[in-house]
Amino acid sequence: xxxxxxxxxxxxxxxxxxxxxxxxxxxxxxxxxxxxxxxxxxxxxxxxxxxxxxxxxxxxxxxxxxxxxxxxxxxxxxxxxxxxxxxxxxxxxxxxxxxxxxxxxxxxxxxxxxxxxxxxxxxxxxxxxxxxxxxxxxxxxxxxxxxxxxxxxxxxxxxxxxxxxxxxxxxxxxxxxxxxxxxxxxxxxxxxxxxxxxxxxxxxxxxxxxxxxxxxxxxxxxxxxxxxxxxxxxxxxxxxxxxxxxxxxxxxxxxxxxxxxxxxxxxxxxxxxxxxxxxxxxxxxxxxxxxxxxxxxxxxxxxxxxxxxxxxxxxxxxxxxxxxxxxxxxxxxxxxxxxxxxxxxxxxxxxxxxxxxxxxxxxxxxxxxxxxxxxxxxxxxxxxxxxxxxxxxxxxxxxxxxxxxxxxxxxxxxxxxxxxxxxxxxxxxxxxxxxxxxxxxxxxxxxxxxxxxxxxxxxxxxxxxxxxxxxxxxxxxxxxxxxxxxxxxxxxxxxxxxxxxxxxxxxxxxxx
Amino acid sequence: xxxxxxxxxxxxxxxxxxxxxxxxxxxxxxxxxxxxxxxxxxxxxxxxxxxxxxxxxxxxxxxxxxxxxxxxxxxxxxxxxxxxxxxxxxxxxxxxxxxxxxxxxxxxxxxxxxxxxxxxxxxxxxxxxxxxxxxxxxxxxxxxxxxxxxxxxxxxxxxxxxxxxxxxxxxxxxxxxxxxxxxxxxxxxxxxxxxxxxxxxxxxxxxxxxxxxxxxxxxxxxxxxxxxxxxxxxxxxxxxxxxxxxxxxxxxxxxxxxxxxxxxxxxxxxxxxxxxxxxxxxxxxxxxxxxxxxxxxxxxxxxxxxxxxxxxxxxxxxxxxxxxxxxxxxxxxxxxxxx
Numbered sequence: 001x002x003x004x005x006x007x008x009x010x011x012x013x014x015x016x017x018x019x020x021x022x023x024x025x026x027x028x029x030x031x032x033x034x035x036x037x038x039x040x041x042x043x044x045x046x047x048x049x050x051x052x053x054x055x056x057x058x059x060x061x062x063x064x065x066x067x068x069x070x071x072x073x074x075x076x077x078x079x080x081x082x083x084x085x086x087x088x089x090x091x092x093x094x095x096x097x098x099x100x101x102x103x104x105x106x107x108x109x110x111x112x113x114x115x116x117x118x119x120x121x122x123x124x125x126x127x128x129x130x131x132x133x134x135x136x137x138x139x140x141x142x143x144x145x146x147x148x149x150x151x152x153x154x155x156x157x158x159x160x161x162x163x164x165x166x167x168x169x170x171x172x173x174x175x176x177x178x179x180x181x182x183x184x185x186x187x188x189x190x191x192x193x194x195x196x197x198x199x200x201x202x203x204x205x206x207x208x209x210x211x212x213x214x215x216x217x218x219x220x221x222x223x224x225x226x227x228x229x230x231x232x233x234x235x236x237x238x239x240x241x242x243x244x245x246x247x248x249x250x251x252x253x254x255x256x257x258x259x260x261x262x263x264x265x266x267x268x269x270x271x272x273x274x275x276x277x278x279x280x281x282x283x284x285x286x287x288x289x290x291x292x293x294x295x296x297x298x299x300x301x302x303x304x305x306x307x308x309x310x311x312x313x314x315x316x317x318x319x320x321x322x323x324x325x326x327x328x329x330x331x332x333x334x335x336x337x338x339x340x341x342x343x344x345x346x347x348x349x350x351x352x353x354x355x356x357x358x359x360x361x362x363x364x365x366x367x368x369x370x371x372x373x374x375x376x377x378x379x380x381x382x383x384x385x386x387x388x389x390x391x392x393x394x395x396x397x398x399x400x401x402x403x404x405x406x407x408x409x410x411x412x413x414x415x416x417x418x419x420x421x422x423x424x425x426x427x428x429x430x431x432x433x434x435x436x437x438x439x440x441x442x443x444x445x446x447x448x449x450x451x452x453x454x455x456x457x458x459x460x461x462x463x464x465x466x467x468x469x470x471x472x473x474x475x476x477x478x479x480x481x482x483x484x485x486x487x488x489x490x491x492x493x494x495x496x497x498x499x500x501x502x503x504x505x506x507x508x509x510x511x512x
Numbered sequence: 513x514x515x516x517x518x519x520x521x522x523x524x525x526x527x528x529x530x531x532x533x534x535x536x537x538x539x540x541x542x543x544x545x546x547x548x549x550x551x552x553x554x555x556x557x558x559x560x561x562x563x564x565x566x567x568x569x570x571x572x573x574x575x576x577x578x579x580x581x582x583x584x585x586x587x588x589x590x591x592x593x594x595x596x597x598x599x600x601x602x603x604x605x606x607x608x609x610x611x612x613x614x615x616x617x618x619x620x621x622x623x624x625x626x627x628x629x630x631x632x633x634x635x636x637x638x639x640x641x642x643x644x645x646x647x648x649x650x651x652x653x654x655x656x657x658x659x660x661x662x663x664x665x666x667x668x669x670x671x672x673x674x675x676x677x678x679x680x681x682x683x684x685x686x687x688x689x690x691x692x693x694x695x696x697x698x699x700x701x702x703x704x705x706x707x708x709x710x711x712x713x714x715x716x717x718x719x720x721x722x723x724x725x726x727x728x729x730x731x732x733x734x735x736x737x738x739x740x741x742x743x744x745x746x747x748x749x750x751x752x753x754x755x756x757x758x759x760x761x762x763x764x765x766x767x768x769x770x771x772x773x774x775x776x777x778x779x780x781x782x783x784x785x786x787x788x789x790x791x792x793x794x795x796x797x798x799x800x801x802x803x804x805x806x807x808x809x810x811x812x813x814x815x816x817x818x819x820x821x822x823x824x825x826x827x828x829x830x831x832x833x834x835x836x837x838x839x840x841x842x843x844x845x846x847x848x849x850x851x
Contacts, residue, residue: 217686327774357543358713362757362770384686387716387761391768411765428691429761430716434739436762438698439691439720446656446689 015153016084022146023077029139030070036136037067066137069107073143086177086195088236090248096154101147108140167205168346168378174202174238176224196450198224200402209376213393215383220399222382226348260290263339267351269331273323279334280319286342306341310367329360349381365392386429390414398422401458404477408484418486420494421459465494513554516562520779524550526731537708539722541715545775547731548711552677556596557585591622595668599679602660605652612648615667622671637666658689679711715758719743727751730776730786737812747808747819749791793818
């Protein structure tokens with residue numbers, strides 16, 4: 001664990017302690033207000049209404065609003081605490097709001113002011129005990145004040161300052177945990193509860209006009225990484241830096257402007273294009289929503305250009321067609337055109353060809369490669385198909401249970417893997433040649449759950465090279481040869497075994 | 513086999529013929545909509561009411577299945593002689609029954625086995641496919657995708673069928689799990705001599721498993737022969753296109769080729785050869801006359817007017833290829849030393 005993680009851990013734990021107090025106080029305020037409301041204030045309200053001195057609205061405002069606000073305060077403090085427990089610094093910052101705290105304080109204090117100020121209608125009607133009871137909602141101000149005081153420490157949970165780089169997208173120590181519903185007892189035991197470690201400390205960079213592949217089996221977290229790059233899911237901690245700016249900490253309005261520069265192509269073109277919109281509307285929607293065109297004619301020009309780029313020709317014939325009139329490959333090309341029309345700098349492609357027939361896969365891939373060539377657009381491609389990624393990406397990272405285990409140029413990673421998991425993956429991929437050596441199963445058992453991943457190296461329960469240390473110490477991802485990184489204590493041994501086990505020299509083709 | 517629809521007959525399977533012997537694995541490869549799953553249901557006569565078997569025979573051990581009634585199919589053929597591992601087997605298990613009970617049900621319904629004996633048999637079957645027999649009392653949601661697929665295979669083996677039809681048995685599974693399932697199917701073949709028809713869109717998968725391969729396009733077989741013939745010397749332009757479009761993990765980085773266009777509508781398939789609108793070799797002959805099925809070499813059938821030209825062209829290309837490969841081989845050796 002890095003120094004940085006340790007510092008974050010200590011800081012969040014301190015914040016969590018104070019949040020626990022705030023939470024308990026909010027609970028107390030809530031209970032007290034509710035008790036007052038039920039046993040005392042209903043009667044008071046009836047008296048007041050009976051003497052017609054105050055309106056129903058005032059009664060509501062005075063007595064119900066504090067109860068509701070205290071309840072919300074309780075919920076907010078609880079959620080912040082849960083975020084602190086799972087070291088979710090991004091979530092903490094998002095929940096942290098001065099205006100909200102000030103509003104709770106104002107509401108909590110309003111009632112006592114009304115009943116304690118001599119001359120107010122309530123002051124006249126109440127005796128001292130009644131006034132004290134009615135003032136109980138003021139308790140809600142204390143957790144509100146605490147939350148404001150906590151702003152300082154929360155604000156300090158900042159990401160490290162990174163050296164500027166020329167990368168288009170840089171993902172730094174990205175973590176995304178999804179909370180499994182926490183039970184009440186877990187909340188009291190100050191446990192964060194079960195969590196799905198979807199992405200656990202992933203870092204990588206994508207350069208300009210580079211195609212970067214994230215490969216792994218289902219559940220390895222590759223799609224979650226892609227989603228955080230669009231902020232479709234907020235990361236738990238870490239940073240996603242697009243052209244030097246951390247998009248996880250950007251204002252919503254600011255991010256909206258940047259977002260046109262990051263576009264996404266989804267896996268299934270049968271679901272990702274709206275069946276009720278003609279092609280023109282599908283492609284032009286992004287332009288319209290972002291006010292990037294001033295007239296329909298301009299939109300038409302951009303749309304036809306984008307369609308031509310994805311080889312939907314002649315584009316004019318297709319503008320008014322609906323998706324059901326297109327084949328799967330054409331639909332996916334429309335989806336790519338929809339991304340291209342906004343002139344992006346980064347395209348996120350989530351398994352762009354896995355739903356398509358083999359004979360049309362190549363055309364989609366060639367289109368993506370052509371776009372990169374012509375426009376210098378970078379691509380983050382998520383895939384499970386190692387053979388395909390080898391032909392398409394410049395650099396590949398293999399993910400296993402939320403972590404990158406190996407990365408490097410795909411031809412090298414696939415032809416001569418360092419990590420035992422990569423080895424197992426490549427050995428399991430069938431090749432279109434009946435004479436080729438049969439596929440092998442080199443990893444025993446099944447993928448572990450992300451809720452309680454194995455200790456140490458996550459692959460150790462399935463690994464043929466396992467040693468005692470693998471269960472204890474998590475191997476770091478380190479550069480072992482130029483451009484190649486691997487996270488394995490015994491990668492040398494594993495690699496040697498791989499070289500020895502080869503039935504035939506890598507590269508001898510299937511054409512025999 | 514045609515489907516009756518209000519737009520006309522969908523010629524889902526049209527003039528297909530093959531044979532499969534004991535212990536043999538036949539792979540049927542094709543794109544979605546080419547009729548490969550329809551072919552499977554036709555063999556089992558599990559057809560919807562709008563389907564009609566226009567002509568042809570399905571001979572099982574010399575006996576034609578076509579005239580058999582539904583009841584006869586159910587009692588004498590399905591499960592006992594031919595069983596099916598359906599597409600999307602992951603969803604084929606009933607989620608509200610225990611896995612073991614579902615397997616025993618298949619046994620007790622088709623034979624006179626007592627429930628307890630069926631239970632014992634279920635345990636054996638699960639063990640055979642590599643699932644812990646104690647998991648028989650679990651529900652499908654407690655199984656992983658690979659285990660569900662194994663359970664489905666166990667079920668299909670319950671009555672020792674002679675022929676197993678596996679329809680896309682590994683789609684939606686991860687590669688390592690897929691490799692496990694393939695090994696399992698191969699070992700079943702070796703152990704029991706079961707013949708297997710493997711239906712898949714994955715060219716590589718079929719290459720790994722099958723002895724014979726049939727390439728299906730728009731309801732017809734375009735090429736059929738031993739796997740080494742079909743993959744080694746593909747003669748139909750569609751097969752060549754498919755092989756070119758398929759990424760091979762062992763080969764160095766190379767651009768993939770695609771087949772232009774998309775599969776035809778099967779209600780009104782193109783005149784002549786059904787592949788002609790997408791074919792790089794198409795000539796006028798292809799647009800007017802359906803190509804006959806010809807034997808290119810013993811057991812290697814191809815339905816293309818120009819297979820001879822393709823073969824000749826391929827031969828000259830291959831000579832160039834070998835030269836190139838020798839160069840590449842030395843390059844690899846050098847790289848190997850570098851590491």
